[in-house]
Structures are given as structure tokens and as C-alpha cells.
Amino acid sequence: QVQLRVSGGGLVQAGDSLTLSCAASGDTFSTYAMAWFRQAPGKEREFVAAISRSGVSIAIAEPVKGRCTISRDNVNNTVHLRMDSMKAEDTAVYYCAARPTSYSIKPQLYTSWGQGTQVTVSS
Numbered sequence: 249q250v251q252l253r254v255s256g257g258g259l260v261q262a263g264d265s266l267t268l269s270c271a272a273s274g275d276t277f278s279t280y281a282m283a284w285f286r287q288a289p290g291k292e293r294e295f296v297a298a299i300s301r302s303g304v305s306i307a308i309a310e311p312v313k314g315r316c317t318i319s320r321d322n323v324n325n326t327v328h329l330r331m332d333s334m335k336a337e338d339t340a341v342y343y344c345a346a347r348p349t350s351y352s353i354k355p356q357l358y359t360s361w362g363q364g365t366q367v368t369v370s371s
Contacts, residue, residue, distance in 0.1 A: 250275040250346045250360045257342060257365030260334050264369075268329040270344030270362050277325040278302075281351035283358060284318065284329045286340035286367075296342070297329060298351035307353060312338070336371045 256268035268284070283298035297318040298307045308316050312331060320327040327344060342365050345358035352358070 250277065250280055252344050252346060252360055252362035254342070254344055254362035254365045257367045259368045259370060262334060262336060262369055262371040264334050265330065265332045266334055266367060267331075268342055268344075268365060268367075270327045270329075272325045272327070272346065278322040280346040280348050280360075282318075282320055282327040283345045283347070283351055283353075284327075284342060285345060285355050286338075286342045287364075288337075288340040291340075293343070293355045294340075295353040295355070298353065299327065300351055305351070307351060309353070334369045336369050339367060339369045341366050 250272045251274045253271045260266050281301050284296040285293050286296050287293040295309050299318045299320050303320045315332045317330040344362040346360040347358045
């Protein structure tokens, strides 16, 4: 099972851009679909973006569509989430997740999770 470590996050201003990274270890990274989720206080964990094992297919959630880019590097075993034009409603703890098959927007289908990183958008 792959282990995930998230980096990035912190306090940003509304309108800024932010990139989160997730480094994988412990298994063959290219056999895992990867995704990003977020959870705001008092809310359920929410799908943000996902990318297929090869990186060819992606899915982006409507609230961040047009502002969000997901990418992966199967050589360096990393997945990245870039968000532009950050809004106050993007404030949440962001998690990366791995699934040893095709990607899904359902968090309960992911088998490995990173530790989460707080993103706070100040307006």
C-alpha cells in the first residue's frame, strides 16, 4: 500500500495561486489513481480533482473548475494540485488520496490518504 505525504498549504490571499504536492512511497505509484479532497469545518469531505494512473484522464469538481489543475509525475512519484484565483470558500484541509484502480469522486473508495494540509484563504 502506498504512503502519501502532503506538502504546501498555508495562508494565502484571495486571488492568489497555490500549489499542493503529494509524494508517494512504498508501492508502484503508477498503478494508483490519485485524487485530492478537501474538508472545511463542519462539512463533509469534498472531491476536488482526480487523475488516472497514466495521467491522461482527469476529473475536476465544479466549484473549482477553471481554477484548478491536477498533474502527476510517475517518475518522481508525485501528484500536484494547483489552484488559481483562490477564494475564501476554498479554505479547508486538503488531502491527497490513492486508489489502486481507476479514479473515483467518492472518498470512501480510496485506500491510502495523506495527512492533510490546511489551506486558509484570507479575503
